[in-house]
Amino acid sequence: MKKRLQISLLLILLVAQYSIAQLSADEIIKKNMSVTGFDKQTIESFEILGFFQQGAMKLKMHMFGVLPDLFKMLAKIDSVTVIKSTNGSYSWEYSSKTDSVIFTDTEHNMSENFFLQWTGGLNRFLMGEISAELVGTEKLENIDVYKLKITKNNKILYYYIDKLSYLILRIENIEKNENTYYIDYRKTGGFLLPHRLNGYKGSTPVMNIIMETIKINTPINIQIFNVPQK
Numbered sequence: 001m002k003k004r005l006q007i008s009l010l011l012i013l014l015v016a017q018y019s020i021a022q023l024s025a026d027e028i029i030k031k032n033m034s035v036t037g038f039d040k041q042t043i044e045s046f047e048i049l050g051f052f053q054q055g056a057m058k059l060k061m062h063m064f065g066v067l068p069d070l071f072k073m074l075a076k077i078d079s080v081t082v083i084k085s086t087n088g089s090y091s092w093e094y095s096s097k098t099d100s101v102i103f104t105d106t107e108h109n110m111s112e113n114f115f116l117q118w119t120g121g122l123n124r125f126l127m128g129e130i131s132a133e134l135v136g137t138e139k140l141e142n143i144d145v146y147k148l149k150i151t152k153n154n155k156i157l158y159y160y161i162d163k164l165s166y167l168i169l170r171i172e173n174i175e176k177n178e179n180t181y182y183i184d185y186r187k188t189g190g191f192l193l194p195h196r197l198n199g200y201k202g203s204t205p206v207m208n209i210i211m212e213t214i215k216i217n218t219p220i221n222i223q224i225f226n227v228p229q230k
Helices: 002-021 025-036 110-119
Strands: 045-054 057-066 070-077 080-086 091-095 100-104 131-140 143-152 155-162 168-173 178-188 191-201 204-216
Touching: 025 131, 025 143, 025 191, 057 110, 070 110, 110 191, 131 155, 143 168, 178 204
Parallel strands: none
Antiparallel strands: 045 057, 045 204, 057 070, 070 080, 080 091, 091 100, 131 143, 143 155, 155 168, 168 178, 178 191, 191 204
16 A cells, blocks of 8 residues: 555656746747857848759759848749849849749748748747747657647648757648748857758658858848849
């Protein structure tokens, strides 16, 4: 009887310790912000060199952004260069193949949207723009993770966050059957940022973004977002 009582007390203590060890969504996000550096500063501009990879095809890219609206991307495949840009007033595209500029409808928040996709945008929780709920814990490729339900404007995403490092490993969009994996975290400009995003539609690889060089919050001449004058 005494032995059973000791075992029961031990189980109660273990359950209590486990419950105490479980963090709230708020605490998990704050730890992520601390680890990545977003608790102290934010990204206002970026310059990225790298490439997009789809199957065997690699597309070189050079990307500039000033949040929220200024965005420019140069992409090169073989000898053809394509430029897509917006400056908040108008958007335009250029192709060296035709050597012509096409004006398009003004696109807003392009650099902001890329920032949110690239970093996961959990700093928006601290700003009150998103809500978070801890769904539970799971295994992601043998890694223990927290699963958070993130809601913004009725859009729901599921974030899988490493229980040891507190880094985002995967974001799942159930509605679109899409998954993005966050890989190759490195220190850059005071932030710990993923340098590779692997996108999937279901289990099918769709597009990988590999960022070889990242510059954060360095001066960018906003004139580069305008159509160049010949």
